[in-house]
Amino acid sequence: MTVRVEEWRIKRRDTEEWMRHRQLPPDLQERVRRFAQHKWLATRGVHEESILHSLPLDLRREIQRHLSLALVRRVPFFSQMDDQLLDAICERLVSSLSTEGTYIVREGDPVNEMLFVIRGQLESSTTNGGRSGFFNSITLRPGDFCGEELLTWALMPKSSANLPSSTRSVKALSEVEAFALEAKDLKFFGHQFKRLQSKKLQHAFQVLFSPMENMGRLFNAICLEKI
Numbered sequence: 622m623t624v625r626v627e628e629w630r631i632k633r634r635d636t637e638e639w640m641r642h643r644q645l646p647p648d649l650q651e652r653v654r655r656f657a658q659h660k661w662l663a664t665r666g667v668h669e670e671s672i673l674h675s676l677p678l679d680l681r682r683e684i685q686r687h688l689s690l691a692l693v694r695r696v697p698f699f700s701q702m703d704d705q706l707l708d709a710i711c712e713r714l715v716s717s718l719s720t721e722g723t724y725i726v727r728e729g730d731p732v733n734e735m736l737f738v739i740r741g742q743l744e745s746s747t748t749n750g751g752r753s754g755f756f757n758s759i760t761l762r763p764g765d766f767c768g769e770e771l772l773t774w775a776l777m778p779k780s781s782a783n784l785p786s787s788t789r790s791v792k793a794l795s796e797v798e799a800f801a802l803e804a805k806d807l808k809f810f811g812h813q814f815k816r817l818q819s820k821k822l823q824h825a826f827q828v829l830f831s832p833m834e835n836m837g838r839l840f841n842a843i844c845l846e847k848i
Contacts, residue, residue, distance in 0.1 A: 625666035633657060655720045659796045663718055670716070685711040689800050692737040695764055698772050702814055710810055714800040725767065725791040731784035734801045735768035741797030743767065747789040760794070767791050771804055775811030 636657060640650045673681050689711045694700050699710065717736060719725060726732060728747055738761055745767055746758040761767060770785040784804055 629661055629666050652720065652722075656718070659720050660718055662796075663798050682708050682712055685714065689714050689737065692739070692764065692766070692800060695737075696735075696766060696769070696772075698776075702810075703817070706810060706813060706817075710802065710806075713806045714802055717797075717799045717801040719793040719797040719799070721793055721795050723793045723797075725793065726787045726789075728787055728790040730787050732768050732770045732774075732787045733784055733804050735766060735771055735807060736791075737766045737800040737802070738763050739798045739800065741799075742794040743797060744792045744794050745789045746792075750788075761791070771807050772811075774804075775807045776815065 636653065640653060645653070673684065676684070686708055690707060693707060693710055693714075699707065702710075714737070717734075719741075725736060725743065729750075740763055743761040743765075744758055745761050746756065749755045749757070767789070768787075770787060774785045
């Protein structure tokens, strides 16, 4: 721990020197300091991604599943997926930290990720596209998610390369720890889900109609024998 504390102090000193060199205004400097402090408190200087990627694939999947599967399954669309796809989604999630006052996304901006809240609270608000006098706000808590506009985009047969626009502004009301799933990964999983569902549907039709086809063949054979 002593080594990590010293590394953090050196990084903090380098950050301070960089901010002075770049002449960042005081408010931006304070936001950088708050983020660095929040990251230290959340991770204690441990780089979780490096630890996970150093582990065997099966062990890494088990850990990711333990950490995030319950969050992922709270999304109705994901709850319909089989275990293999759910494991793959959990494996692609990355850690995301936000300090109080940070905007995750603003209304009208492109949505580039889904966010699954682990700790903290977010305000999700909308003006319904700038409608005069309209304002709606809800609070997102641990277990909630945002960025669901990507779900429709990912499932469209010929979706645009352009990301969908956010219908809401999402702002951190406190220090927030979350998992994020990038748009490109969600697009891939949407395609895989549709492909698997199509195969299941084809199989269902085959099971449904094959007995009728067999009965038809039997009936034809009986008729031919009588002739």
